[in-house]
Amino acid sequence: MNITLIAGARPNFMKVAPIIHAMDEANSRNDGLFRYRLIHTGQHYDKIMSDTFFEELNIPHPDANLGCGGGSQAEQTAAIMVAFEKELQAHPADLVMVVGDVTSTMACSIVARKLNTKVAHVEAGIRSFDLSMPEEINRMVTDSITDVFFTTSEWAGENLRKSGVKDEQIHFTGNVMIDTLLANRHKFTRPEIWDRAGLEEGGYLVMTLHRPANVDEKEKFARFLEAIIASSGDLPLIFPVHPRTAKIIRELDVALPERFHMIEPLGYLEFNYLVERARAVLTDSGGITEEATVMGVPCMTLRDNTERPETVELGTNELIGTDPANIAPAFERLLAGQWKSGRIPDKWDGKAAGRIVAGLEAMVSSIPATP
Numbered sequence: 001m002n003i004t005l006i007a008g009a010r011p012n013f014m015k016v017a018p019i020i021h022a023m024d025e026a027n028s029r030n031d032g033l034f035r036y037r038l039i040h041t042g043q044h045y046d047k048i049m050s051d052t053f054f055e056e057l058n059i060p061h062p063d064a065n066l067g068c069g070g071g072s073q074a075e076q077t078a079a080i081m082v083a084f085e086k087e088l089q090a091h092p093a094d095l096v097m098v099v100g101d102v103t104s105t106m107a108c109s110i111v112a113r114k115l116n117t118k119v120a121h122v123e124a125g126i127r128s129f130d131l132s133m134p135e136e137i138n139r140m141v142t143d144s145i146t147d148v149f150f151t152t153s154e155w156a157g158e159n160l161r162k163s164g165v166k167d168e169q170i171h172f173t174g175n176v177m178i179d180t181l182l183a184n185r186h187k188f189t190r191p192e193i194w195d196r197a198g199l200e201e202g203g204y205l206v207m208t209l210h211r212p213a214n215v216d217e218k219e220k221f222a223r224f225l226e227a228i229i230a231s232s233g234d235l236p237l238i239f240p241v242h243p244r245t246a247k248i249i250r251e252l253d254v255a256l257p258e259r260f261h262m263i264e265p266l267g268y269l270e271f272n273y274l275v276e277r278a279r280a281v282l283t284d285s286g287g288i289t290e291e292a293t294v295m296g297v298p299c300m301t302l303r304d305n306t307e308r309p310e311t312v313e314l315g316t317n318e319l320i321g322t323d324p325a326n327i328a329p330a331f332e333r334l335l336a337g338q339w340k341s342g343r344i345p346d347k348w349d350g351k352a353a354g355r356i357v358a359g360l361e362a363m364v365s366s367i368p369a370t371p
Contacts, residue, residue, distance in 0.1 A: 008043035008104025018353035124149035125156030174347030231331035316342035
């Protein structure tokens with residue numbers, strides 16, 4: 001089976017990597033069962049995604065980079081579709097596998113189906129039901145034309161069934177991002193800020209905020225920061241921040257205490273070293289809520305909805321919402337030791353990629369091979 005795998009951003013490579021490793025294992029058992037080609041659309045430029053990134057996480061380098069970064073949503077979607085059409089025509093595949101919910105996920109799925117190539121979606125079926133999020137549009141469009149659905153939870157499978165997807169198309173395999181987390185947990189690396197800020201295990205907070213609704217509205221962002229600083233006692237706050245967001249913070253009329261540390265974005269191993277040892281995490285990122293849940297770290301999500309309800313229903317995550325007034329009561333519970341303990345969702349055990357590849361092996365006989 002010829003498979004083209006799509007990655008458009010750094011987290012996509014972390015999701016694709018365990019699948020490639022599992023296919024390599026399958027190939028060792030079944031002499032060349034899978035032939036794959038890894039394509040980076042270039043959607044996101046990430047200076048951290050250097051040779052070291054690939055080596056440290058044992059992630060394969062892409063076979064091609066389409067170089068489709070920059071531009072508006074429409075311009076980027078169009079650029080990816082034009083470039084990937086040429087790539088897929090030059091290197092036909094039996095199956096195009098997309099992961100996650102970035103623009104590349106949707107754009108490459110559309111191209112594949114228009115070229116009569118089957119599509120498999122890893123992380124299919126997750127929904128926030130918030131159409132103001134570009135990622136939600138990407139998920140909905142991708143799943144509407146997907147042939148094979150690999151899901152992270154029972155919630156995701158139920159979303160697909162409600163939209164008319166047949167049971168036999170849905171494979172509940174677990175979360176490949178957790179495969180990468182567990183495979184690399186022993187390699188987590190202490191960042192420089194640990195010693196510089198005098199951090200101690202369980203004695204600090206980690207923040208990540210990036211969604212425009214939270215950081216672009218300056219008055220609201222200022223109230224968020226004031227509430228977090230006022231409610232967090234004397235705990236150091238570690239905020240790996242994009243330069244653009246750092247500039248916004250400096251323009252705000254907010255008194256930042258010495259314990260508030262804005263630092264450069266961290267690599268995967270350093271960032272998760274901090275998360276694993278933190279008292280809690282404050283974030284508006286869905287992926288971090290998954291990792292915090294698996295590591296048993298309290299997580300406050302500054303959003304009104306989540307596409308990963310299992311992290312709330314089962315895990316350590318709570319939706320705090322987008323009203324800064326909700327922050328103080330959340331911190332009262334955290335600092336009083338009253339945060340829920342949570343548990344790890346089913347099949348978030350580091351074996352999701354193996355289940356995905358087992359599903360692909362079962363498909364081999366049903367898909368005519370490309371010449």
